[in-house]
Amino acid sequence: MTPSQPKILIIIPAYNERANIRNTLKEIWALDVKTDVIVIDDGSKDATAQEARQAGAKVISLPFNLGIGGAVQTGFQFASQNDYDIAIQVDADGQHDVGYIRTILSPVLNNESDIVIGSRFMPQQEKGYRSSFARRLGIGFFVRLIGVLTGSLIYDPTSGFRAYNKKMIRIFARHYPHDFPEPEAIVLAGKFGAKIKELPVVMRKRQGGESSIRYLKSLYYMVKVTFAILLDMLKTRRLVEYGH
Amino acid sequence: MVIKWLALTLSMGIFLFVVELVRRERLTFKYAVGWLLACALAVFFSVFHNLLFAIAKFCRFELPSNFIFFVLLCVFVFLSLLLTVFLCQQNDRNDKMAKKIGIMEFELSELKTRIGQKQ
Structure with missing residues (x-):
């Protein structure tokens, strides 16, 4: 890698994704984008870590389950410590079509944005898997809530398919929401003055295994995230000051 | 007495x-x-139980025992809140440590692999 080339890290948080991780990695290896890949095994009970290692990925195994926020933040901390310029977050379950990595990478590479979100719900975009009706209702609620509170219209605030520049890697290495982090991370990023862009991507149904947010947890998700977003709006500027 | x-x-x-x-x-x-x-x-x-009775009367409690139960309730609510704060701090520290351990373990295994390859 020449010095002028940016260092790019793909962060894959994985919890009990043995059935999917190999395929996801295979798709990433097939890309013509030069990146490093780190799988954050979030205390899986199955052989996710072994499967990822066998597929050739570097794996950070957390000693116990921290939740998606903790796993992704571990990735940011690793990226920050190893001086990566760009981090891309990709789900392990195969929902994110990694073919779109180039799409979400481009505005960050060109310094147009600090965060780029791969979105399922932008107007007039190609339709792929768009989640269940109940989930879409929840997402709609967060679109409005974030819109009212921050003044920015994000069509898919729950999408975890994102690209971040160095500034955001450093910030999120220090401050990142614990559980169900995606909508809250947008509000936090806004507090740090981040430029956020959304680009249309097509997503797929999860390739195997089960989602971690089901039944009553969905209700808890709605309440927790709403409360967290409202509290984030009250946080002082002290949070904004960061230094490395 | x-x-x-x-x-x-x-x-x-x-x-x-x-x-x-x-x-x-x-x-x-x-x-x-x-x-x-x-x-x-x-x-x-x-x-100084007379002082306690005086305070209970001053606060318009019907019986001093009601006042004692009220104060006890307040103390326990405050202590449990304090313990919840400590619990959250502890949880936060555990999370931070888990992340550090995960990264360090990875770096250690990378280092071992590199040393193994050199030998």
Whole structure:
């Protein structure tokens, strides 16, 4: 890698994704984008870590389950410590079509944005898997809530398919929401003055295994995230000051 | 009079038990201080119970016992809130440590692989 080339890290948080991780990695290896890949095994009970290692990925195994926020933040901390310029977050379950990595990478590479979100719900975009009706209702609620509170219209605030520049890697290495982090991370990023862009991507149904947010947890998700977003709006500027 | 001695013995007993826990390093002073303060207050009001009755009357409590139960409830709510804060701090520290351990373990295995390859 020449010095002028940016260092790019793909962060894959994985919890009990043995059935999917190999395929996801295979798709990433097939890309013509030069990146490093780190799988954050979030205390899986199955052989996710072994499967990822066998597929050739570097794996950070957390000693116990921290939740998606903790796993992704571990990735940011690793990226920050190893001086990566760009981090891309990709789900392990195969929902994110990694073919779109180039799409979400481009505005960050060109310094147009600090965060780029791969979105399922932008107007007039190609339709792929768009989640269940109940989930879409929840997402709609967060679109409005974030819109009212921050003044920015994000069509898919729950999408975890994102690209971040160095500034955001450093910030999120220090401050990142614990559980169900995606909508809250947008509000936090806004507090740090981040430029956020959304680009249309097509997503797929999860390739195997089960989602971690089901039944009553969905209700808890709605309440927790709403409360967290409202509290984030009250946080002082002290949070904004960061230094490395 | 019997109640006075009972209250005094009980609060002194708990006070000494907390002190003993600190002495045996089963409790740190930071976490014991709330209990010690509550016990000290209980000892004080066991001795000067007339003051307790006066405060209860001043606060318009019908019976001094109602006032005592009210104060006890407040103390326990405050202590449990304080313990929840400590629990969250601990949880946060555990999370931070888990992330660091995960990264360090990875770096260690990378280092071992590199050293193995050199040899």
